[in-house]
Amino acid sequence: MIRTFDRLYSLLDKLPTVGVTVMNPRQRSVLEALDTAEKRGWIEPTIIQNDDPVKAAAEGVAQVREMDGQLLMKGDLPTAEVLRAVLHKSNGLRIRRKLSHIAVVESAEYDRLMLMTDGGVNPLQTTEIMQAMVLNAVDFAHCLEIEHPNVAMLAIVEKVSEAVPETLMARQLTGHFSRRTDFTIEGPIALDVCSSARAARKKNITSIIAGKTDIFVGPNITTINFIVKTLSLFAHAKTAGIVVGAEVPIILLSRSDTMESKLNSIAIGIIAMKGMQKWT
DSSP states (O other): OOOSHHHHHHHHTTSOOEEEEEEOOOSHHHHHHHHHHHHTTSEEEEEEOOSSHHHHHHHHHHHHHHSTTEEEEEOSSOHHHHHHHHTOTTTSOOEEEEEEEEEEEEOTTSSSOEEEEOSSSOSSOOHHHHHHHHHHHHHHHHHTTOSSOEEEEEOSOSSOOTTSHHHHHHHHHHHHTTTOSSOEEEEEEOHHHHHOHHHHHHTTOOOSSTTOOOEEEOSSHHHHHHHHHHHHHHSOOEEEEEEEEESSOEEOOOTTOOHHHHHHHHHHHHHHHHHGGGOO
16 A cells, blocks of 8 residues: 555656646646656656647647647646546547545645545536546545455535435445445544544444545535645645546546645656556
8 A cells, every 4th residue: 555655656666758748737736846856767748838728628638639648737727627628529538437536645643645536527516426536536546455345425524414425425425335345444434433443432333444435525615625735735735636537537636735735746747647447
């Protein structure tokens, strides 16, 4: 199991270079991350520059379509334009499942990487989208050498209640995946319980995944977005983010991300690309 970004970096230093198509990289932090990744031998970047963000996104997707083994990376252009180009019916990238965003978080307070989904792509999380979010995250966890991921369907309480809609969704999803043998899923389950066996004991909640959760599935996009940003800003956690579900991973950056976070995002994009041939 890859538990830290440092461990991931060491692994990537030994792997072959990957081609990366980058759309409109202009911020200094993006350029520094690309330069660092290239000097370490991780990537060979192809730069797309176009003042029209719609054309930049279309050109970037076209480049990836033409080149095998290429990653797609968002630079300084709107996320919506990138996703629109990726999802284009005739000129986009082949979609394996519904797209979803995965934030990877490393905290000194937790003994493994935390995969948080979805805090960046799906404002409306239907049953179909939530199922895809779980499967996308499990596939990505396998790329991080997590053989049997533990998945938490987050809610404010563990008791199913019609007054708390996310508990109903959590019950539906855990039931849907109850026969899967390649991962364990529990929910509804509160964040403190799935993150701490001590919290589970104090609340008299029986949980197999407590303190060992790998994948945290939020009840909505705002919850996960806030959790990740709070951990980054106030707990100084290391973060990264990608979009999965398409033919290739998409390295998705926020303009406010640090250079280190952008380098981390490149790293998880590469490891996802390397592991995709194993995806089901």
